[in-house]
Amino acid sequence: xxxxxxxxxxxxxxxxxxxxxxxxxxxxxxxxxxxxxxxxxxxxxxxxxxxxxxxxxxxxxxxxxxxxxxxxxxxxxxxxxxxxxxxxxxxxxxxxxxxxxxxxxxxxxxxxxxxxxxxxxxxxxxxxxxxxxxxxxxxxxxxxxxxxxxxxxxxxxxxxxxxxx
Amino acid sequence: xxxxxxxxxxxxxxxxxxxxxxxxxxxxxxxxxxxxxxxxxxxxxxxxxxxxxxxxxxxxxxxxxxxxxxxxxxxxxxxxxxxxxxxxxxxxxxxxxxxxxxxxxxxxxxxxxxxxxxxxxxxxxxxxxxxxxxxxxxxxxxxxxxxxxxxxxxxxxxxxxxxxx
DNA sequence: GGCAGATCGATGACATGTCAACGAAAGCGT
DNA sequence: ACGCTTTCGTTGACATGTCATCGATCTGCC
Numbered sequence: 001x002x003x004x005x006x007x008x009x010x011x012x013x014x015x016x017x018x019x020x021x022x023x024x025x026x027x028x029x030x031x032x033x034x035x036x037x038x039x040x041x042x043x044x045x046x047x048x049x050x051x052x053x054x055x056x057x058x059x060x061x062x063x064x065x066x067x068x069x070x071x072x073x074x075x076x077x078x079x080x081x082x083x084x085x086x087x088x089x090x091x092x093x094x095x096x097x098x099x100x101x102x103x104x105x106x107x108x109x110x111x112x113x114x115x116x117x118x119x120x121x122x123x124x125x126x127x128x129x130x131x132x133x134x135x136x137x138x139x140x141x142x143x144x145x146x147x148x149x150x151x152x153x154x155x156x157x158x159x160x161x162x163x164x165x
Numbered sequence: 166x167x168x169x170x171x172x173x174x175x176x177x178x179x180x181x182x183x184x185x186x187x188x189x190x191x192x193x194x195x196x197x198x199x200x201x202x203x204x205x206x207x208x209x210x211x212x213x214x215x216x217x218x219x220x221x222x223x224x225x226x227x228x229x230x231x232x233x234x235x236x237x238x239x240x241x242x243x244x245x246x247x248x249x250x251x252x253x254x255x256x257x258x259x260x261x262x263x264x265x266x267x268x269x270x271x272x273x274x275x276x277x278x279x280x281x282x283x284x285x286x287x288x289x290x291x292x293x294x295x296x297x298x299x300x301x302x303x304x305x306x307x308x309x310x311x312x313x314x315x316x317x318x319x320x321x322x323x324x325x326x327x328x329x330x
Numbered sequence: 331g332g333c334a335g336a337t338c339g340a341t342g343a344c345a346t347g348t349c350a351a352c353g354a355a356a357g358c359g360t
Numbered sequence: 361a362c363g364c365t366t367t368c369g370t371t372g373a374c375a376t377g378t379c380a381t382c383g384a385t386c387t388g389c390c
Contacts, residue, residue, distance in 0.1 A: 237371085
């Protein structure tokens with residue numbers, strides 16, 4: 001029962017800064033995206049991931065996996081986007097349970113006209129404010145954290161849960 | 166007329182890493198917080214900010230301002246927290262429109278018992294994975310971005326909508 | 331073949347966040 | 361004192377995200 005190791009001044013500064021940046025950056029990017037392209041950030045992410053595939057088609061689960069979304073969330077969101085004509089669903093030939101999400105021409109149009117402005121906003125509010133060394137540091141650090149979180153073994157580090165099969 | 170300046174490989178790595186970290190870190194911290202303390206992240210943040218004040222009391226607007234929340238959101242959330250006995254509202258003496266959010270003993274108890282575990286989680290999944298130099302870099306970079314976003318003049322930087330496609 | 335369990339995607343109930351509007355009360359200039 | 365405008369916090373309608381569950385289908389194993 002050691003006293004908890006609180007964050008020291010620098011750590012606290014980093015943590016608070018991260019959370020504040022997160023919030024403000026999100027608000028601003030979402031605001032511009034809505035205003036300029038009529039898309040929400042989730043919309044943009046769906047369209048973006050879809051458009052990165054050869055023919056703009058992906059199994060729903062595969063898309064959910066890439067986006068780190070639950071299938072449920074994606075299914076709900078796709079229904080809304082489908083009503084707006086941005087995507088459609090097709091039956092999957094080799095798996096009758098599955099459905100394939102397909103980018104419509106309107107969806108392709110939407111992402112292609114939104115992308116330049118969005119990238120510019122990301123630059124303006126983040127990337128271009130950083131030195132090259134900071135960009136690299138951010139890349140390195142975030143990927144390390146992601147790898148750590150993606151590793152199921154990480155939770156063994158926690159005090160309590162020790163059980164294993 | 167310039168083709169949009171897309172992100173180069175390093176910038177893209179940083180940007181994708183950031184978004185992925187954001188999502189995974191959030192999920193994990195929220196998961197542990199709920200499991201260990203029965204609080205959501207928004208709950209924690211409210212209680213945390215309140216507990217940092219001398220007597221656990223703040224004007225609703227002041228709290229909303231600190232948290233970067235809308236008054237509406239905070240009002241809704243407080244209603245839920247109030248029903249769980251974590252906070253109460255009091256009338257404001259010097260401004261009859263206002264209300265003062267007050268941390269209850271139960272709320273104080275909740276944040277005090279949740280904090281050590283939460284800080285430990287933040288360390289385990291983020292801070293302790295970083296070198297001291299990275300912690301400083303993260304602090305510097307996030308604060309720069311925050312300052313930039315907080316500056317109302319920043320939007321003047323946006324290109325005029327004069328360009329035709 | 332046929333059964334048991336896993337996976338897929340959809341759905342409804344519910345929790346949470348956003349947005350526009352509101353009544354009440356301050357501020358402010360006259 | 362008087363209006364006009366702004367600010368405060370609340371509210372209701374609605375958009376979005378989560379969670380548990382479902383029927384359908386696939387998979388592996390006998």
